Amino acid sequence: MSGVEKIAVHVRVNGEPREAQVEPRTLLVDFLRENLNLTGTHIGCDTTYCGACTVLLNGRTVKSCTLFAPMADGGEITTVEGLSINGALHPVQQAFAECHGLQCGFCTPGLLLSTLHLLKKITKPTDKQIRKAVAGNTCRCTGYQNIFKAIRMAAGEMEKR
Amino acid sequence: MYAHPFSYHRAKSLADASKLLEQLGEESRVLAGGQSLIPLMKMRMARPTALVDINFVPGLSDIQVHNGELRLGALARHTDIEMSDAVTAIPILHDCATGIADVQVRNQGTIGGSLAEGDPSGDWGATLLALETSLECAGPQGERSVKLEDFVKDAYTTVLGHDELVREIIVKKPPKNSGGAYLAFKRSASVYSTASAAVQLTLDGKDGCKDVRIVLACVGLTAIRAKQAETELRGKQIDEQTMRRAGEAAREAAEPQSDMRGSADYKRILVAALVKRALGFAVRRARGERVEAGHEYVGR
Numbered sequence: 001m002s003g004v005e006k007i008a009v010h011v012r013v014n015g016e017p018r019e020a021q022v023e024p025r026t027l028l029v030d031f032l033r034e035n036l037n038l039t040g041t042h043i044g045c046d047t048t049y050c051g052a053c054t055v056l057l058n059g060r061t062v063k064s065c066t067l068f069a070p071m072a073d074g075g076e077i078t079t080v081e082g083l084s085i086n087g088a089l090h091p092v093q094q095a096f097a098e099c100h101g102l103q104c105g106f107c108t109p110g111l112l113l114s115t116l117h118l119l120k121k122i123t124k125p126t127d128k129q130i131r132k133a134v135a136g137n138t139c140r141c142t143g144y145q146n147i148f149k150a151i152r153m154a155a156g157e158m159e160k161r
Numbered sequence: 162m163y164a165h166p167f168s169y170h171r172a173k174s175l176a177d178a179s180k181l182l183e184q185l186g187e188e189s190r191v192l193a194g195g196q197s198l199i200p201l202m203k204m205r206m207a208r209p210t211a212l213v214d215i216n217f218v219p220g221l222s223d224i225q226v227h228n229g230e231l232r233l234g235a236l237a238r239h240t241d242i243e244m245s246d247a248v249t250a251i252p253i254l255h256d257c258a259t260g261i262a263d264v265q266v267r268n269q270g271t272i273g274g275s276l277a278e279g280d281p282s283g284d285w286g287a288t289l290l291a292l293e294t295s296l297e298c299a300g301p302q303g304e305r306s307v308k309l310e311d312f313v314k315d316a317y318t319t320v321l322g323h324d325e326l327v328r329e330i331i332v333k334k335p336p337k338n339s340g341g342a343y344l345a346f347k348r349s350a351s352v353y354s355t356a357s358a359a360v361q362l363t364l365d366g367k368d369g370c371k372d373v374r375i376v377l378a379c380v381g382l383t384a385i386r387a388k389q390a391e392t393e394l395r396g397k398q399i400d401e402q403t404m405r406r407a408g409e410a411a412r413e414a415a416e417p418q419s420d421m422r423g424s425a426d427y428k429r430i431l432v433a434a435l436v437k438r439a440l441g442f443a444v445r446r447a448r449g450e451r452v453e454a455g456h457e458y459v460g461r
Contacts, residue, residue, distance in 0.1 A: 003166070004166045004167065004168055005168065007169060023166065024166075024167060024168065024169030024212070025163055025164045025165075025166055025167060025202075027163075027203075046162050046203070047162075047200060047203070047204075048196065048199075048200050048266065048351065049351045049352075051263070051265060051351075054265055060240065060268040060269075061264055061265045061268055062265050062268055062269050063265045063266065063269075066195065066196060066199045066200060066266075066269070067195060067199070067269065068164075068169070068192075068195070068199065068212075070169050070171070070214065071192070071195065071214060071216055114264065114265075117264070132264075132350075133264060135263045135264070135349075135350030135351070136262070136263025136264050136265045136266065136350055136351055137263075138351075
């Protein structure tokens with residue numbers, strides 16, 4: 001390939017230690033999908049716009065198409081695969097399912113993680129806070145109304161727990 | 162999309178970064194948050210042969226108040242600034258931090274990277290020019306302090322040497338009877354603003370203007386200080402008429418280009434409106450009111 005030396009990237013993904021040798025230019029999203037076979041994180045626009053590739057890195061959402069994998073070295077990553085607990089849907093996933101907060105589902109992994117990130121900071125978000133929290137996640141199917149409904153439901157469910 | 166191949170170097174300190182940049186030569190670049198550089202590299206509009214990653218340098222993202230100065234580490238992420246209690250005393254900074262791009266980009270992008278890039282559409286450049294701001298820069302010859310007005314030379318061009326880096330941004334706290342606001346008009350969250358205005362105004366009594374700074378972004382090769390607009394207000398009563406005049410003078414100071422974000426005429430009209438509105442927020446804040454301002458979107 002390029003002749004550039006590969007480097008080791010060690011991360012914890014969904015609680016599991018993982019590592020791979022990659023070219024430095026490997027994007028975090030490709031590292032997750034191609035090297036670690038975690039294909040739940042999607043590549044949408046690939047230009048830092050749509051947010052389909054959103055994952056949590058050290059507790060904060062990032063667009064994994066806009067990070068080189070070595071930047072995440074030593075970090076803690078949560079992808080959509082890490083949400084369900086013993087096969088049971090996470091309350092955020094359950095709420096999206098019940099409210100029809102998705103149609104084609106391509107943007108959903110990113111939206112789920114942006115929602116989780118919001119609800120960890122703000123347990124009872126206002127409509128404005130919800131809109132702002134997912135402003136970096138583009139959905140081309142739903143028109144967003146059911147997504148907002150799902151986030152409101154998820155907030156209620158997570159508060160009960 | 163893949164960037165052109167590059168070699169990756171992780172700096173242990175700023176001195177180390179500076180040394181690496183010198184060794185690796187002119188085609189090497191600093192990697193901070195990467196939220197502008199990485200998209201440029203993926204589109205092959207930038208093709209550095211080596212990157213010096215400063216994200217692992219410790220102690221570069223502290224935010225603290227010291228002797229009436231706010232000190233922001235170059236690696237402070239926009240989100241860190243948005244969430245910082247130290248920043249709430251200067252609302253214009255919060256306006257800026259809370260509206261840059263979207264949550265994910267704010268979580269990763271840094272204030273030092275934004276300033277060092279010198280993008281004329283960048284939000285920090287205009288916001289910080291409305292305040293008294295200086296940059297502590299570290300290079301092979303040691304440190305130097307550069308005033309922000311002397312820092313940006315042209316679009317995407319700063320006074321930083323190839324092996325020099327921003328270490329810290331120092332903002333002088335405005336006086337008590339001073340208020341500011343940053344208003345940016347965007348088509349959607351993830352895009353650059355169509356135009357934006359930063360205003361910091363100090364009152365003389367209830368509605369006299371003791372001092373004011375008005376800065377525009379996205380409408381020229383660098384952020385533009387609208388000095389004639391300031392003259393329309395400084396030493397005068399602030400009312401509907403003087404604020405309108407300031408807006409009109411700011412429109413004249415703008416040098417916008419027509420592009421996909423809007424025509425040059427449209428941007429000029431937008432600038433006049435943004436300046437007038439920002440002045441309104443700044444005056445209310447200077448009087449001690451708590452008002453929410455910041456980025457605004459089409460259709461809201």
